[in-house]
Amino acid sequence: MYVAVKGGERAIDNAHEWLAEERRGDPAVPELSVTQIREQMKLAVNRVMAEGSLYDPDLAALAIKQSRGDLIEAIFLIRAYRTTLPRIGHSEPVDTGAMICDRRVSATFKDAPGGQVLGPTFDYTHRLLDFKLAAEGETPRAQEVDAERKETPRITEFLNRDGLIQEETPSDETPPDMTRAPMEYPANRALRLQALTRGDEGFVLGMAYSTQRGYGRNHPFVGELRIGKVPVEMEIAELGFSVEIGEIDLTECETVNQFAGSKTEPPQFTRGYGLVFGQTERKAISMALVDRSLRWEELGEDNVGAPAQDEEFVLSHSDNIQATGFLEHIKLPHYVDFQSELELVRRMRAEAQASYKEAAE
């Protein structure tokens, strides 16, 4: 019989054992620790936290170890774990304006109050394999200076002062939570941003890239990209005031986009916004471009039918856990369906062949 699929319980147990052995690799090589992954694979950890929608570097590192470095699998582990956590409340909105920046760059101004800070970036490295890294034992140390605590006001605010950029009006409305309510279209911007920040980095990047290449073109500059720490505060009901419960690393990107004006708006710059856990700047910039593209209606632009303008298309396909699950489910047995198709095709072929024969006679 169909042993390949009907192998049952024993096959599954054996597969799991083999998987565990493969995960460990050659036992002569020292085992990777979760803390090593957390410290030395930090950008992978960041991606897993961002797309897993759970800020916990240790758990993310554990997930990466368990998934043998398959980041989508690691994100999946984090998401499934997240399901089991009760939602006890929500934090106050974080103030990214008060971020202690490790990195802060603006492409629209040469300099700005607070200064440009390059920070730990790959940007100007030459992508040459560093064979010295293959030899172990190096502990590089960078030069240090005492931090000078400077105000770093948002760069888009300078433009806003002159009315040159479209205003964002603050709102006290409680945003919806896409992990606790089914998705509904049209989605509001808060919901779109939630979906984008946990969306697959590759998908969001591809969508953003498509807008740059002309599918719903809106030419952006990075108004500001900042990466650093912000405190998280939460109001504790018993106390009646907010207390700081920790701090998190965030990447925030605001794009400044050209805008010719429309029937309802005078010519001015417009914004796209990206905010992602950890140092994840490719994702944050991509998110800002896609956010801007999805705002066509609100800003009175034309829908030119570009994929990145189509909210339902973008949001229904951005989640890599949904996508990978559905994609890979075609590995599951489908022989019942296939059998019914087989019979249908055989029947239709028999009928067609009979009618060819009739015609020939």
Next chain:
Amino acid sequence: MTEERPGVETDAYNFAYLDEQTKRMIRRAILKGVAIPGYQVPFASREMPMPYGWGTGGVQVTAACLTPEDRLKVIDQGADDTTNAVSIRKFFERTAGVETTEHTTEATVIQTRHRIPETPMTEDQILVYQVPIPEPLRFLEPRETETRKMHGLEEYGLMHVKLYEDIARHGEIATAYAYPVKVEGRYVMDPSPIPKFDNPRLESPALQLFGAGREQRIYAVPPYSKVVSLDFEDHPFDPSKADHPCALCGAENTYLDEVIMDDAGGRMFVCSDTDYCATRQAEGHRGAQSAPFTEAAE
């Protein structure tokens, strides 16, 4: 709050994995589904520890229905021993500690993928379907915003045109599984990818619940609801199957799997419902090739 259940292997998780708040949310969606037969109720589907597309909707519905006294059966393609059925059954053994069975008649809750059991179900049973794409109109109109409107306005012309075009092109309706039905004269519903052979058994004394996790939808066919497979007067619905008896138990009117025996075109047809087939064999029924059937020895 989590309730501790002694004897359950993973005491870190609540009974049947999901927390009580989540189960309550799912039960509300189920009740709404029962109240409006065939209507797809949006629900806040959770990320489960198995992948989307592998039965997360069914698993959530089952988790919300299970009580500690229940006896669960899980089938995939009609079989209890397919890998994913084994995996889901294990999941509930582990997280709910409920009894499981392979016998349709003994089960109180049956989770299924792609089949309705051959043994008639009873009023005391719940059949939970895993659903990949709950929207019967999806392949005619990809937008959810549009299809919801079409259901609201009972605008099913597009579906009839599709079925008509099939007849014009192929001489018959070229849908062999996930064959659309109309429930209680109102909603057109996707019965999940069961072969159309199973469609007549959608009219059942059992409660039938459908869960689509990735698409965040639950729907229901309450007991004894009228379920009509879409057709035309001059092209009535035909629940066809392979024209053979089962080679193992000799059953004449069951859905059959075609099993390839060798590389020279040899094949046999056997019941896809393994419990039904095994029960018949135990009762002494024999098919043309009913040599004692054993899996490879250990």
